[in-house]
Amino acid sequence: MSFLKGSSTWEPVMTRNTSSLSYWFNWRVMVCSIWLIISLVFSFFLISKYEGWPKGKNRVRFEEQEQEVEGILYEDEVWRPCLRGIHPGWLLVFRVLAFVVILSVLVLNVAVDGINIFYYYTQ
Template identity: 60%
Template sequence: MTADTTTTSYWMNWRVLICTILVLISLFLASILISKYEGPRKLKHGSRETRQEPAGLLYEDEVWRPSVRGIHPAWLLAFRVVAFIVLLLMLALNVAVDGGGIFYFYTQWTFVLITIYFGLGSLLSMYGCYQYHNKVGGARIDHEEFDAEQGTSGAPRDAENSNMSNVVKSLGPNEERPVRQIAGFWGYAFQIIFQVNLLKQ
């Protein structure tokens, strides 16, 4: 015989309280670890450690640029939009055919999270394609090829940008080099959703 989960007495017992406390403790500890080891951190100025990238740092362009150098970000945008539309249609049809009761199953929530991942990825790619074609920080970012796997910039695409490359190379040790922008809340939320989906498989 199965317990009726719609009654208040089912939820108001000591087992549910213990489970709730354990989940909240896990969330609290996870938030402490994330704030300590992930995201942007203040680096010590005046030491050699300022040149090293801390682990877990996510740059804004890493969420919308393809990892393969030379592929235009619009291709990643197109893939994400098509995937989002297909997944959303499949989810809507599944709910229409089987009803809302499908969400009692863990696998359906995983499918919803993957759909959200592609939806958020589509929005971030749209923003990235907009940035790709506009000036960011006084320099056009589409004139510089970025290798996301190595985190380095390649040679400029045209001759007029070679002067900018020479300026960057001639900077002295006390002068600042161009800085990539660190991802904001939505970039890190996108990464967290990706990692959660990866762990569920």
């Protein structure tokens, strides 16, 4: 429980100069950039596969199939999940549980560091 007796202010320690080339040409930056590029390629693949871009003659057929006007939200669609297999009650329980967990983390953070943690966000 050493985090309870620490100081109330935290200041980051500047360890390296980020404007030098040696900072950017190391293996950590390379791993992060490869990871980012892989996720971008994977998301592009999924979007092009499931969303697709209609071409030429198919575009007319695609527009004819789309009957509903976009932007209209019916009364029963507000609280219903997109997946049919998820019961709305379980979704509500998940949301309440997530709210309680996040609220408890915020209360603990205020108890440890004080109300001054919100000062930065209100400047």
